Amino acid sequence: MATIRIGLDRLPPAARTAVEEHTGPLLTVEEAAEGFNSEIAARVTSTTGTWHVKGLRTDHPRAWTQRREAALAPFLTSLAPALRWRVETAGWDLLGFEALGGHHADYTPGSPDLPEVAALLRRLSETPCPAIELRHAEQRLKRYAAHPDDRRFFAGTHLLHTDLNNANVLVDEHAPGGDRARLVDWAWATRGAAWLDAGYWVIWLIAAGHTPASAERWATQIPSWHTAPTEGITAFAAANHTLWNEISTADPTPWTQRLAIATTTWHEHRKGI
Template sequence: MATTRIGLDRLPPAARAAVEEHTGPLLTVEETTEGFNSEIAARVTSTTGTWHIKGLRTDHPRAWTQRREAEIAPSLTGLAPALRWRVEAAGWDLLGFEVLGGHHADYAPGSPDLPEVASLLRRLGEAPRPGIELRHAEQRLEHYAARPDDLRYFAGTHLLHTDLNNTNVLIDDRASSGDRARLVDWAWATRGAAWLDAAYWIIWLIAAGHTPTSAEHWAAEIPSWHTAPAEGITAFAAANANVWSEISNADPSPWTLRLARATTTWHAHRRTG
């Protein structure tokens, strides 16, 4: 369920003043529409720089997502936009991130962005484990696995993003090839088996028009994918078919139905392939 978005101008004056202690007086504010978790999402500019601001009320049911992003940011150098500052004032929690030039990744077959995303996931696979408590992948999927014993395939100690929506991947047009992609929105960061982010990417690739075979070909560009047992991949496909069936039944919007079709298609491929 998406969070209701409000404009930066509706912040309490004390919260706005706390932001401007970091930015200086704001010259421009461009509200953004991407993402589902934030009440405030805007690109702001002052005489001293430009930032992307995300914010939630401190009593919001999803306030934990702000804390998670702030806690994990120091572990994401080269993987995500840098967190420049955090403000907690007048009942609001606000994060100021660096702004990257570029575009959201295109996952369509033949897209030149696909190798960049594969490079990003390879780098993520080498990232150190952050010293914070994260939910475990097997906990997140325990109500969706076809069999309780399947959960053992998802367990592990690696840092995972788990939401490989193409709008969460920014391709920086100014960076050198092979190091251009960054992941945003780390609210659902998870600890689990090293191959799971490649598997989550498969779902979005199929939703973008790939066949399951093509999507798995791209996943195979990630070294950790080759550590996944075949039965574990099939178990993951089954669990996510159940996840997206539940989501699309509760909120039958075009994008949730597209993901439900993608996961059903992948699961059918795994069972018959």
């Protein structure tokens, strides 16, 4: 379920003061419309710079997501916005990230963003997994695997993002260095098989209008996809079909319904292979 969003102006004064120790007095605060995990999500500016601020109360059930993002940030050079500061005070945990330019990736067929996202996932697949506490893919998918033995396909030692929602990918044609796409929101980072993020991308591509065959062709642009056994891909599609049908039944919003339809479509396609 989505976390209820509140405005930065509702922070305790001590927390707001602690933020402004890093930023200086805030001139503008633009609340973010996207994202489901944070109580605070805003782009803020002062005379000294611009930041994206994410925050949760320290007693929030998902407070661990803040700690995970903070722990991961130093290892995500060229993949994600840099973490500039962190504030833990007055019952709040607040992260101040580099504010990225650009737009949310367009996943629809023919989009010029698709090669940029493929390049981003190639960079991610080449990034060493840091020795920090992360959930394991085979455990996350345990309840949804069609057969207990299927979990072996999901296990591995690679760093995964696992939430390839196009709103989590920012593409900036003017980014320095040629790396135009970045991934935000690493709350669900996981350790697992190298090819799984390409598989998660397949789901979102189908949800954006691709056929399963077209989505899988894009996945082939990521070398790790070629390490996936055919039966492993089929098992992954089946597990996500079960997962998203459960989610969409409990929370029948348009976007969960769209993902349920996409995973059902992929699952049916894989059964025919």
